[in-house]
Structure formats: structure tokens, C-alpha cells
Amino acid sequence: MLRFHVLKRGVMFLKNYFKENRNIGLMVILGIVAGLLAMWLALKTLKPVVRSICTYVLESDEEKGPNKQSRVATIEAATVEMGVMTKRIATVGKMRANASVTLRAEMNGRIKELSFTEGSSVKEGDPIIKFEDADAQAELKQAEAEVMLRKADFERSSKLFDQKIGSTKDYDKAKAELAMAEGRLDAAKAKLDKTIIHAPFSGTIGLIDVSVGAYIQAAQDLVTIVDSTPIKVEFKVPEKHVHDIGVGQTVEVRIDAFKDQIFHGVVEAVDAQVEAESHSIALKASVPNENGLLKPGLFTSVSLIIGEQGETIMVDEAAVDREGEIEFVWIVEKGKARRNRVLTGSRENGKIEIVAGIRTGQIIVTAGQLKLGDGVKVKITNMPETDGQEKTPLGENEKEGQKNKKENSEAVVPKAENSKEEPAVKASESHPQEPKKEHTEPTLKPEEIKPDQHNKTENQPVSSETKPTHQG
Secondary structure, X not given: OHHHHHHHHHHHHHHHXXXXXXXXXXHHHHHHHHHHXXXXXXXXXXXXXXXXXXXXXXXXXXXXXXXXXXXXXXXXXXXXXXXXXXXXXXXXXXXXXXXXXXXXOOOOEEEEEXXXXXXXXXOOOOEEEEEOOHHHHHHHHHHHHHHHHHHHHHHHHHHHHHOOOOOHHHHHHXXXXXXXXXXXXXXXXXXXXXXXXXXXXXXXXXOOOOOOOOEEOOOOXXXXXXXXXXXXXXXXXXXXXXXXXXXXXXXXXXXXXXXXXXXXXXXXXXXXXXXXXXXXXXXXXXXXXXXXXXXXXXXXXXXXXXXXXEEEEEEEHHHOEEEOOEEEEEEEEOOEEEEEEEEEEEEEOOEEEEEEOOOOOOEEEEEOHHHOOOOOEEEEOOOOOOOOOOOOOOOHHHHHHHHHHHHHHHHEOOOOOOOOOOOOOXXXXXXXXXXXXXXXXXXXXXXXXXXXXXXXXXXXXXXXXXXXXXXX
């Protein structure tokens, strides 16, 4: 109720105020509206003018400012030359071991001895794991004793058969029992041999998860041996290159673990068919790995060299800048930098092929591009001064010396052909108004010579050598 009462009193106060001062309030409202309208019209009218003034000032600062004219960027550059670029197929691959095997137990038994160190190298035929062999040894002895018995029986039967005393049946029976005893002996020997696992080839042995005394079931995985010298690289190329590939081609392999190192290999096998799902054909290359740096299972970047392409424009990769999908280089002409768009091709050993955009003999920037803009003056630090490089201005003393030298060279007039004693004089002293007239007079014909020229010729001094003598 109190709030409603206060609100009602406020409304009544405003109503009475505007009723008493309605003319003043209306004038204030109209003044505010008129002022806002005038401001809007002024802004609308002056907006193009203000924009033009600002644009002019900014353009003047950019084009006529001291930095634009006086700033000289220090850069490094190189001359564009032709070279030989190899044709390549870039793809990815995976490293495989030259030989790899996981050793498994061939019988049930308990491990007696582990004859290796995990991660070490082993040679072919070295014993690796030994099982408990007491039962196998006993079976072997029993088989050997039985062979001895059956052999004695067979010898007696054979003598009796030779003497025509014994029957053929007894002879055949003794012979068969000897053969079965020998077979059981061979089985006992084979069982005893299975209690020792030997290395099937030379390589590096892996890790094992069981210890001495563990009971092993037949066919249980025990340890892996890997031969990675040389190592194999398996990769695929698109089917469109099926006529470009073959055994013996060179591959360059790069891995992330050794970014600055390139491993070279040779293709040793090409698959006999193209995969229908991926439309690609598989290849296998062999890469030497004497130092053991490469490990099976590594993913690699593979570059298959399929040929060479001569007369190619090649530049350093550092010379090419990118802005989105646009590639460009900075060209130096008459001491100033200019941005020029290019189209690039393949890359090789820090070089990049330029398909279009530049020509041989041009100077391109290889370092210091961040300082450049179109029209900026440059100074090349790694090349001798050329026409494309901004020359260093001369000092005041050098300018004065060149000026004096030029004046002296222009002031000297060559001697006359028929005068040997008269010294050379300055052209300004003899004929200041026509300094070059002496060189043009011999080209005139006799009939073209004016009278004043005859007088001028007659008034010239004659040397003692050419002066005629008076005849008596």
C-alpha cells in the first residue's frame, strides 16, 4: 500500500508540473529533437570529406614519408640458375626387419636357464633357453640300452640264419625289433634337443616376460629375435606410376627421429599385382643399417627416384614465401625489391623447382624478407655490387674530386696538327661562345665557308715552321 501511495503521488506531481509548464516542456523537447537532427545531417554531409582527408593523409605518409624513401633493407640474395632436378614419387612407408622370429616352446617343461641378455646381439646357433631335461636324459639312456639289446639279438639271429640253422621268421623279427629300438633312440635324442632353444640366425634378441623356474606350455611365446641388417622398407605408389617403377631404383628415406639425415636404399622387389581396394602397387626396398639406427616398425617418408629432369630453374627453399595458397619470391631490380608470384614444383636437398614466375639471371632474396615491401630499397650483403643493388652514395670529398676531374677533362683542347710549339689552351679563353666550332669546321665544303670564316682563318697566328719566306 505504501508503494502504491508513493507512485500515485509521483504521477500526480508530474501531471501538475506539465500542466503548469506545458509550453516550456514542449519547447525543450522540440529543441532536443532539432539539435539531434542537425547533428545527424552534419555528420552525413561531412563524412565523405573527412574520409577523403584521412585517406590522403595516410597515402601521403606511406608514399612520401621519410621511411619509405630513406629506409634501406639489408638482405641476402642469389642469382637464379638452371639445374638438374630428379623426378620423384613421394609416399610413406613402414620399416620391416630383414628377418624376425618369435621363439616358442615345443614341449611342456620348466625353464632351467636363460643364456642371453635382453636387447643384446646373438649369433646363429647360440643356446638361448634351456629346460629341465632329466626325463629326456632318462628316456635317452633307456632307448640306448634297448638298442644294444636288440642289436645283439639281431647279430645272433643273423649268424644262425647264415648257417642255415635259424628260421627266416626269427631273423626278420630280430631285424625289425632292432629298427624300432633305433627309432625310439632317435625320438629320445630329439626330445632332449628340444629342451634347448638355439638362435635360428644372427640378430638382436628382445625382451622376455618369464623367468627361470617358470613352467611353460607348448607353443607359448617366449622371446623375439630380429635381424635388421639390412632393414626393409615397404611402401606403395599409385597405379598411374606402374610403368615408371622397377627393381634397382634408388629410394631416399627420412624418419622423424633423424630429421637431418637421409638414408639411401634400393628397390629389390615389386608386387605382382595392383591392389583393387587402394589402386596402388606395393614395393619393398633394402636400406643398409650397419650402425643399427633404424628399427623395425618405424614410419618413414619415402622418395622414389624414377628419373632426372634437366634445365630446371631451381632456387633455395628459403627464397619462397607463402601467403595462404599463394607462393611468391622477392626480386631485386634497380636496387629495389619487388614481390613476384611463382608456381613451384618438386623439392630436393633444400632446393625447390620453379615452374613459372621467374627467369634465369634474376636476383632473388634468400634472407631478410620480413624487412621488405614493394619498392623498398635494398642492400645485398653477400654479393658484389651490381646494377640490381643499391650503390653506396659518395662522400663530399669524392664528389668534389670527380667534379674537378670532369672540368679539367672538358677544358683541355687538343693541339693543332701543324703546330708543335704552341701549348694547349682552354676553350673558354679562345672561343667562349663556340667551344666546339673547331671540330666541325673541317667538315664544311669550300663553297660553304662564309667570309667571316676566311677572315678568322687569315687572322690566326702562323708558326715559324709554316711561315713563308720572302724571295729576293
